[in-house]
Every structure is written in C-alpha cells, then in structure tokens.
Amino acid sequence: MTRPRSTTAPTEPTGAGTRTADGLDARLVVDRGAFRLDVALTAAPGDVVALLGPNGAGKTTALRALAGLVPLTDGHLRLDGVALDRTPPESRPVGVVFQDYLLFPHLTALDNVAFGPRCRGASKADARARAAAWLDRMGLADHAGAKPRRLSGGQAQRVALARALATHPRLLLLDEPLAALDARTRLEVRGRLRRHLAEFEAVAVLVTHDPLDAMVLADRLVVVEHGRVVQEGTPADVARRPRTDYVARLVGLNLYRGRADGPTVRLDAGPAVTTGEDLTGPAFVAFPPDAVTLYGERPAGSSARNLWRCEVVGLETHGDRIRADLTGELPLAADLTTVAAAELGLRPGAPVWAAVKATQTHAYPA
C-alpha cells in the first residue's frame, strides 16, 4: 500500500451525537441466545481492519451489528463522532458488500449500482451518472447493461463493491469478500480489491476466516474467538507473535506458554525449551514446523538441549512436504521432505526424536 495510514485510534468521545473524532469507535455487545459478543473496535479513516476468527467466533454478528442489522445489547457505536446506535440502518453512512453480493437479478449492473444513491435521495439521472462513473472506475464500463447472471464472479463482486461505494460511505463493510470465488479468480480479485481499499478514504472492516485474505487486504487484524478479541495488531505482528493456538495454527507455528528465566522457558505443560532470547516471567515460545529435525533414534552424542521423545499421531501432505503431527514430551508439528519421511519410516504410532535449535525458536513476553 502506498498511502501512509494513521495508527491512531479515535479519541474518547464526550457524549452521544457529539462530533469528536473521525473514524470508528465501537464496543459491540450482542447477545444471541447463549452466545455473547463483546468486541471493541476502533479505526481511523483510511484503515482497513480484518476481523479474523474460527467458525462461530462472532465475526458476522459483529459485522451485522456495525451495519445496524442486529441491535446492540450494550456498548456503543460511533462513526466520525456521531452515535449511530439510534440511526436506522438505511440512513447510516455505511456500505455493505455481502458474501454472495445480493445483486438484484432483474436489474442491470448500472441500475444495481444506481440503487444505492437512489435510496439516499439522488435523482434517477444523477444516480445513473454516478453509477456509470463507478463502473468505469471498476473497469466494468462495457458491462453496464449486463444483468448479474451474465457477469463472472469477479465482475459481480466489483458491481457489489461499486454499489456500496457509490453512496460515499464513511464505513465500508465486507463479509467474506472473496469466499464466493474460485481459486484462480480469487487471486486476481484479491489484488484488485486491495487497490480499491487502498484508495478508500474512510474506514473499511472486512470479515474473513482466510488468513491470506486478511494479511493481504488489511492494515490491522482483529482476531475474535468465542465472541472476544484475543489478539490484534498489524499482520506482521500477529504472525510473528501469536497469542492463541488458533492464531499459531493460522500462521503455521508451534506455540507454547511458560515462564522464562533467561534463555530457558519452562513450559506450563511440558518440558523446558532453550531459546536464543533472554527473558524473565510469563512468556510464549514459538517455532515453525520446518525448524524441527526428526530422528528415528536418539541422536548419539547430540548436545541439542531441545530434544524430545515423541510419537507420530498423523501425517499430512503439504505440497512437496509432509507435515507430521507429534505427541509425547512436547506435542508439535514438524515438516519434512517426502524422502526424509520415507527414510525414517514415519507412520502413525512410530516413535521419533524431535530436535529444535535454540536459535530457531522465538520467545516473547506473554
């Protein structure tokens, strides 16, 4: 992204309806039966925030609460300093791109896009002129007269995005924006969407369970699990320093929690791990699966301190690598080549020794 973005959260507003700061300032509390969402979200204009989390974490509920489609049980929702809680959804300066786009099948691409401005009071001619300009900007001028069934998935997505942007929203919401596309289209659409989001001057919030979409599209990740924010930060921060098992799996790291005393981290459940760092107190230790070396027998004369006796639980192919899932002294994932896996005779139940160099681990305060 070429444009610098603000990392400052909006300042605390002084009262409902008082204009105090630009951007989004929300605490979304929503009860849905036994499930409670309680998520705080702030973003400055120009920020693209991805809500990331496993199935049932509450991402869609959060997005629907931002759109005004589900009421808040508690909390607040302010956009550019104005309380939205009591503004009806159709009057909010909010644009939504739904997962399956929800284009009107009987309207042309142009009229689908014109629908947004029309609903906000623009004249028919003005709405259509604005829609034509947006379609042009999206590279869809040639498809203005096409009905949605004649559009490809990627084109339909751009029409939906144009429809949302044509109302000049101050908050753009995207629900799983790439989920409806096949893998090849996804790549192209992801790149395009990234460019459009980079040009967008207000706040954009997208929901996804795909870490790649989140990392490519967003400036900041907000990871939600069980209705709560468990971690947030830039994609690089989150990837480097995961704080939950879900995030660690997402970014492909082994993650443990323990207490550090210099380079040694004594794990809460398991052995000690020697790291290259010097910390004191509660700490996380992480290392990638390809930092693990497996041996069929205890390596003779090995001085490696991070050496654990394990057993293979499962094997999975990842491209030209094999991911071994191990249990034992330290449960971990290890990546090795197919050749190495064959030479070691890896199969579920096989005993192995797993070694990791201290310099390949990463420790950070918990």
Ligand SMILES: Nc1ncnc2c1ncn2[C@@H]1O[C@H](COP(=O)(O)OP(=O)(O)OP(=O)(O)O)[C@@H](O)[C@H]1O
């Ligand atoms: N209409 C509803 N009534 C009651 N509970 C609901 C309703 N919709 C969702 N829930 C519950 O709210 C919780 C959060 O669901 P939500 O769809 O927000 O999660 P999500 O993170 O978007 O998941 P997914 O990635 O599977 O879409 C779930 O436990 C779900 O069962």
